[in-house]
Amino acid sequence: MTSYVINNNKLTRMKEWHVPASIVSKRTVNPIRDVVYNMKVTPNPNKEYISLALGDPTYYGNFKIHENCIDAMITQLKSYNANGYVPAIGVESARIALAKKFSTKEAPLTPEDILLTSGASDALSLAINVLCNEGQNILLPRPGFSLYQTLSESKGIECRYYNLLPDRNWEIDLDHLSSLIDDKTACLLINNPSNPCGSNFTRQHLESILYLCENYKLPVICDEIYEDMVYGDSIFYPLANLTKTVPILKISGLAKRYLIPGWRVGWIFIYDHNNILNEVRSGLAALANLILGANSLVQRAIPDIITNTPQSFHDETNKSLEENAKLSANVLGKIPGLHIIVPQGAMYMMVGINVEEFKDIKNDIEFNEKLVQEESVLCLPGKIFHYPNYVRIVTTAPTAKLNEAYERIKEFCVRHHV
Amino acid sequence: MTSYVINNNKLTRMKEWHVPASIVSKRTVNPIRDVVYNMKVTPNPNKEYISLALGDPTYYGNFKIHENCIDAMITQLKSYNANGYVPAIGVESARIALAKKFSTKEAPLTPEDILLTSGASDALSLAINVLCNEGQNILLPRPGFSLYQTLSESKGIECRYYNLLPDRNWEIDLDHLSSLIDDKTACLLINNPSNPCGSNFTRQHLESILYLCENYKLPVICDEIYEDMVYGDSIFYPLANLTKTVPILKISGLAKRYLIPGWRVGWIFIYDHNNILNEVRSGLAALANLILGANSLVQRAIPDIITNTPQSFHDETNKSLEENAKLSANVLGKIPGLHIIVPQGAMYMMVGINVEEFKDIKNDIEFNEKLVQEESVLCLPGKIFHYPNYVRIVTTAPTAKLNEAYERIKEFCVRHHV
Numbered sequence A, B: 001m002t003s004y005v006i007n008n009n010k011l012t013r014m015k016e017w018h019v020p021a022s023i024v025s026k027r028t029v030n031p032i033r034d035v036v037y038n039m040k041v042t043p044n045p046n047k048e049y050i051s052l053a054l055g056d057p058t059y060y061g062n063f064k065i066h067e068n069c070i071d072a073m074i075t076q077l078k079s080y081n082a083n084g085y086v087p088a089i090g091v092e093s094a095r096i097a098l099a100k101k102f103s104t105k106e107a108p109l110t111p112e113d114i115l116l117t118s119g120a121s122d123a124l125s126l127a128i129n130v131l132c133n134e135g136q137n138i139l140l141p142r143p144g145f146s147l148y149q150t151l152s153e154s155k156g157i158e159c160r161y162y163n164l165l166p167d168r169n170w171e172i173d174l175d176h177l178s179s180l181i182d183d184k185t186a187c188l189l190i191n192n193p194s195n196p197c198g199s200n201f202t203r204q205h206l207e208s209i210l211y212l213c214e215n216y217k218l219p220v221i222c223d224e225i226y227e228d229m230v231y232g233d234s235i236f237y238p239l240a241n242l243t244k245t246v247p248i249l250k251i252s253g254l255a256k257r258y259l260i261p262g263w264r265v266g267w268i269f270i271y272d273h274n275n276i277l278n279e280v281r282s283g284l285a286a287l288a289n290l291i292l293g294a295n296s297l298v299q300r301a302i303p304d305i306i307t308n309t310p311q312s313f314h315d316e317t318n319k320s321l322e323e324n325a326k327l328s329a330n331v332l333g334k335i336p337g338l339h340i341i342v343p344q345g346a347m348y349m350m351v352g353i354n355v356e357e358f359k360d361i362k363n364d365i366e367f368n369e370k371l372v373q374e375e376s377v378l379c380l381p382g383k384i385f386h387y388p389n390y391v392r393i394v395t396t397a398p399t400a401k402l403n404e405a406y407e408r409i410k411e412f413c414v415r416h417h418v
Ligand SMILES: Cc1ncc(COP(=O)(O)O)c(C=O)c1O
Pocket: A055, A118, A119, A120, A121, A122, A145, A191, A194, A195, A223, A225, A253, A254, A255, A261, A264, A265, A266
């Protein structure tokens, strides 16, 4: 490959440049990039392009940041006092405010149990990195958020996917989950409410999951970035409130509830009633030094943001999400060839494609590509979430856009139906 | 250690919780934490505490952000249009503005050559991660910034330290550097201007380094976070301007020149005239997906920040740095038992301790601890930079603080001198 001269292992001269990329970078895959960016079709030039693909509620401008968050940032900017380095685990005032807000009787939190990170993505990266070794395996939901795979495979950790059951509101198939566990299983990752399912687990189901973890002594990474973003009769239960024994790293952040995903603020809460995670706690503190977390202005604005943004803001967000979810379920549920699972939270909905009912669509990838090509509507194929023959729809677009997109999806399905 | 039941490799039940931290987290060390935070001494309660330890120019409030940067952020905040996700490699407008500002005839840059990151720390992490495999080695400066070690060891990369020569203004000992290279050497990391040395390489020295890289076909990670922060007769030469053949990943960011280290914005510039880094370029784009870079407000403010902050701001910063460096060199250079190397850039100075001239101080760690205990002055011991019997002084404190600190260091040295 290269030609160089080696004396006693010492390199004396190389003839040609050869700079390969690392193994780690090569095993860092992004399924979204692979599927969407490599899509060979172009949208129909006669129809306005509508994306229902991006998990970014700010995209269309209808879901807007509360002005309290803007004011909180301006206060920090004008203080001339929030531009310096902050501790690797995060500014203390923010950790104090978070501990105060999120502590419960069942699951108390101190500022020392909290680590601020550069988005929930960084929080997930740290949590996976501290719990799993290369060569071990991690249990991930199927369908599930693709970053779990990207992070795990990048670190050389084997992904094992446990099934979620569409017929049971996307509950975990616990028997299937159990069957995946072996002596190389480092932890279980659950995501509730779920991207891409829009589901929200019942208290009973969460207790069953915890029972299983207790049995196998499996620590849990619990991604609750959509916490409290539920509607209808659904109630959100933080996992940590339901156990005194299973150690939990809870992942969350400001991105979704405060409609500021670009600000990159996430956190890990360490729940560990019985000092099982002492080593993990130090490990997290060590790993936090590698890139030094989130922007200092936002970190210092956290107490103001989480204390002074009125509850009505969250209520209105949830109300809009509920209306959009209802609209989506009503319309899409009646389209021939599709079947839906009514969402209960977050901002997503999975739509099943009954491929046998279509004349010329053999799977979700083809559904997606033809929908772009003919109707200029972009969804994400289920393949990205390891769940073929579904597409994920983000339900945050303004009503008019949703209606227009669904109208086109309907015409599309009718046209291609057997 | 643990007791569990395994059938055909399947775990059926575990009796006890055992959640160890990962190997990666255990090999992630922070020498600053190890040395400073574990320091057992307490400051002298009768003397005001003065830290000259933190590489944060904003610490004392005398080095202040320019109001243009504040306004640029407020504009973004009020736009309601900068809160969403941005591309993993960074917003295009910022990459365009950076390419325009930093492109030179010798080393042209396009927006595609630029990756925005969460601080220069993240840029370094990505660059090291894309060029080096576990089991390979990386060449690092001694003395050098400790994050290089932290990042490399965390990723399982062996650190080999090449000597900098204090008697030659901290130039690289190129013979020593060559002697470290073998077939497992992935790249050379250089830092110019230097933390902790405050040195700035001559054009001639940079050309000698490039000659060596060309000979051994070694790609370079060039950390120029202190670019243009030089004074006196010193001129800063960007490494990339001096070669048409050696591929370079240049690391820099807003932290130091704009006095906003907490904002966490860095970047990688890819210099690659001959398409040697094609794989590395894709690898960097893949790795950028793991945590999604810097805060969106700051990213979108970059064009405004780098275009409209007046040059006079940087000139004034450099003038203050020069005055502080002169003051420091003048005073510390005359203290018995110490010797200095006059700095030419950045905001640091290395002070040598002639241990044989002290009756009861046997090394830099002891010097540092006794100085805290007796005089309430904190420096960083050279050990942190792999350079014993020196201490690093950050020269950004206000003049009065510097004078007071140096006065105490003088009394301290006189008292302990043989
Ligand atoms: C389930 C889930 N977890 C984590 C994240 C990442 O959050 P952040 O933007 O704070 O990194 C997302 C973003 O879409 C998500 O859907």
